[in-house]
Amino acid sequence: MTVGHMVTLAGVLFTLGIMGVISRRNILVVLLSVELMLNAAALTFVAFSNWHGNLDGQVMVFFAIAVAAAEVAVGLAVVIALFRLRVTVDADQVSMLKQ
Amino acid sequence: MEKQVSTVFFWIFAALIAGSGLIAITRRNAVATAMWASLCFVGIAGEFILMHAYFLAVVEVLVYAGAIMVLFLFVIMLINLREEDLKATEGAQLHIAGALFSLGFLGALVWTVRRAGLFDIPLNAKYVGAEGTAAAAAxxxxxxxxxxxxxxxxxxxxxxxxxxxxxxxxxxxxxxxxx
The missing domain is CATH 1.10.287 (Helix Hairpins)
Structure with missing residues (x-):
């Protein structure tokens, strides 16, 4: 088990997140895929923090989790507002700003 | 001995993360997506424990698998989506584009990690020996x-x-x- 294994695992998770963002149109699933990508970054932070024996990386992950919680709350509020307005969660149907 | 055990657990949690993540993003039902994703977060907490980040492992389970997933489930159930609402724009083309792009990205990333020599650096090196036992005791x-x-x-x-x-x-x- 090396740092490379952990970073590669984080890469796989980040890849899954990208796949979800690109190929799914349900806004809820897209938001959740973004969460997967944030977790991949957290895994990388902790792996490098472990390598250097320095806890700054773990502090950064702690902040990232707090910011992610705020982001999810606001993101889901936007989804609810959108659903009240258009009765859809399809990302392709929401292009009001284009007109 | 301890090293072998942690390697076995690394692969178990890696399989859990990759498997449940892949299942999560391919489910049509958003509730199933949220449940599989929370399993994925539990796997990440396991990897944190293997890297001696115990506090972050607890925070991960509490905040992600607990709070954030409950919030997601509340919203999913609140808007009560039917499956036919999504069939219109989500086509096979998008799935192929997503798979191709992300596989290319993963290939580039693994190549970079290999070139940087990260596969030669063992994890938890700072946590063994005299220095490590002092860190563990603190x-x-x-x-x-x-x-x-x-x-x-x-x-x-x-x-x-x-x-x-x-x-x-x-x-x-x-x-x-x-x-």
Missing amino acids: GETAQLAVPLFSDYVLPFEIVSFLLLSAIVGSVLITKRRLS
Whole structure:
């Protein structure tokens, strides 16, 4: 088990997140895929923090989790507002700003 | 012996993360997506434990698998989506594009990690030997509090403001009727 294994695992998770963002149109699933990508970054932070024996990386992950919680709350509020307005969660149907 | 056990657990959690993540993003039902994703977060917490980040493992389970997933499930059940609502625009083309792009990205990433020589650096090297036993005796969670409340105390306070504004903002966004 090396740092490379952990970073590669984080890469796989980040890849899954990208796949979800690109190929799914349900806004809820897209938001959740973004969460997967944030977790991949957290895994990388902790792996490098472990390598250097320095806890700054773990502090950064702690902040990232707090910011992610705020982001999810606001993101889901936007989804609810959108659903009240258009009765859809399809990302392709929401292009009001284009007109 | 301990090294072999942690390697076995690394692969178990890796399989859990990759498997449940892949299942999560391919489910049509959003509730199933949220449940599989919370399993994925539990796997990440396991990897944190293997890297001696015990506090973050607990925070991961509490905040992600607990709070965030419950929030997701509440919203999914609140808007009560039917499956036919999504069939219109989600086509095979998008799935192929997503798979191709992400596989190319993964290939580039593995190549970079290999070139940087990260596969030669063992994990937990700082946690074995005399230095490591001292670190383990001091306790990881207590040690994490030192930078958090000295060097990073200003960002720590700013995060509390951020969370407050997120609470107020999300209430405001959901309560007001848009037209």
